Structure formats: C-alpha cells, structure tokens
Amino acid sequence: MARSRFGSCESQVQLCALNRRPQQKDNSDLLRKVELRRRICGEVKWANVFLAGSGFGQMFRHAWRDKARYTLALDTNSRKVDELRFHFPNVDARLADFSTFTDWPSGRRFQIGDFDTFGELYPGISHFFAKAPWRTPFYVVVGDSGPLAFKRMGHVPHQLRRGKSRTCFLGARDLDSYMERLVWPWWERIAATHGLDIVCRAWLANKEKTVAYYALKLDA
Numbered sequence: 001m002a003r004s005r006f007g008s009c010e011s012q013v014q015l016c017a018l019n020r021r022p023q024q025k026d027n028s029d030l031l032r033k034v035e036l037r038r039r040i041c042g043e044v045k046w047a048n049v050f051l052a053g054s055g056f057g058q059m060f061r062h063a064w065r066d067k068a069r070y071t072l073a074l075d076t077n078s079r080k081v082d083e084l085r086f087h088f089p090n091v092d093a094r095l096a097d098f099s100t101f102t103d104w105p106s107g108r109r110f111q112i113g114d115f116d117t118f119g120e121l122y123p124g125i126s127h128f129f130a131k132a133p134w135r136t137p138f139y140v141v142v143g144d145s146g147p148l149a150f151k152r153m154g155h156v157p158h159q160l161r162r163g164k165s166r167t168c169f170l171g172a173r174d175l176d177s178y179m180e181r182l183v184w185p186w187w188e189r190i191a192a193t194h195g196l197d198i199v200c201r202a203w204l205a206n207k208e209k210t211v212a213y214y215a216l217k218l219d220a
C-alpha cells in the first residue's frame with residue numbers, strides 16, 4: 001500500500017482516482033473528507049470509533065481503519081450495512097438510526113465520533129453526547145448539509161437557530177457566516193454543557209459550497 005503524508009493508507013493519487021469513480025455518488029468529496037479526518041486525528045491511535053451514517057464504509061476504509069480498536073457503525077440503509085459487514089467483519093455494524101440509538105456497547109468509551117448522515121444532524125449529536133459512553137480528548141467530524149437546505153428551502157437547521165424564529169443568515173455562498181453564526185456557537189453550548197473545551201477546529205466547503213465538512217477536538 002502506498003504512503004501519503006497523512007499515513008500509510010492510500011496515496012492522494014489513489015484517492016483522487018476513487019473520487020472520480022462514477023459510482024461514487026454519496027461521497028463525491030471523498031478526498032477532502034478523508035483529508036480532514038486524517039489531519040484532525042493524525043495523533044490518535046487505537047481508538048473506539050463511532051460512525052453515524054457509515055454508508056458503504058468509505059470513511060472507515062480510508063481514514064479510520066488503521067486507528068480503530070473497536071468501531072460501532074450505524075446506518076439506516078440495510079444494503080449498506082450488509083456491505084459494510086461483508087467488507088469489514090470486525091466492525092460492529094448495525095441497522096439503526098443514530099439519533100435514537102440506545103444499545104451502546106458496555107466497556108467501550110468512544111474517542112472519535114464521525115457524523116456523516118447529512119440531513120438533521122444536531123439532535124442526534126446532542127443525543128450522542130448525552131447518552132453514549134465517550135471520553136476525552138474527543139474528536140468529532142461532521143458533514144453538514146445545512147447550507148444546501150438553506151439554498152434549496154431558505155432555512156437553516158432548527159436546532160442551530162436557538163429559538164429564534166428568523167436567522168439572518170447571509171446566504172448559501174457565505175459559509176463563513178453559517179459556521180461563525182450558527183455552527184460554532186452551537187458547539188460552544190454543547191461543550192459547555194458537558195464541561196469541555198474546544199481545543200481546535202477546522203472546516204472545509206465542497207466545490208459548490210453547499211456542504212460544510214468540519215472537525216473539532218474537545219477536551220476536559
């Protein structure tokens with residue numbers, strides 16, 4: 001297997017090639033998603049990993065496989081769960097909705113949470129922090145299609161609005177505004193609720209600037 005500057009997984013060239021595959025539909029930004037994960041979690045080794053929206057396991061294959069001690073992978077699509085189980089029998093893959101999941105494994109504390117379901121994310125992430133076993137430092141990676149929803153329907157995710165009936169969000173092109181005014185404040189509230197500090201954070205936008213991919217490191 002080739003080496004890249006992010007580790008011993010596939011090289012950038014191989015990832016670019018994967019990104020161009022016609023069947024690569026729900027992960028068209030594979031390269032940048034993998035890069036974000038490898039950068040924020042470069043120092044992590046042998047972690048318990050929680051995947052919400054594990055899909056066919058692209059993020060597991062390219063970003064987490066070498067770091068994972070135990071992986072719980074949830075998806076609501078049975079075909080994807082079956083395929084993930086087939087390719088990665090060591091992953092604890094379940095057909096389940098991450099926003100209501102309760103069957104947490106005993107004796108495992110998650111150190112990485114990868115929330116890649118798009119759609120309504122924030123209630124499920126709150127649920128995870130309130131109910132799941134996790135430990136610090138905790139690394140979060142999120143694929144947030146809120147800007148796409150704004151572009152299509154003119155609203156931002158309900159939970160980010162914090163009770164305001166209207167949010168003066170400048171528009172889908174202005175992802176800085178989305179992150180600064182809605183997303184980071186939401187994480188500051190979550191961090192404060194659980195006695196955590198946001199140690200570092202990073203984000204990227206996809207080509208059309210309709211999805212924000214971001215990551216945080218949280219510590220006590």
Ligand SMILES: C[S@@+](CC[C@H](N)C(=O)[O-])C[C@H]1O[C@@H](n2cnc3c(N)ncnc32)[C@H](O)[C@@H]1O
Nearest residue numbers: 053054055057058059075076077097098116117
């Ligand atoms: C962008 S794809 C994820 C790609 C995946 N992370 C990978 O590495 O290949 C989004 C996935 O989230 C799943 N999904 C959507 N809502 C979900 C929910 N509430 N709970 C669990 N999975 C969900 C979809 O079935 C879909 O497979």
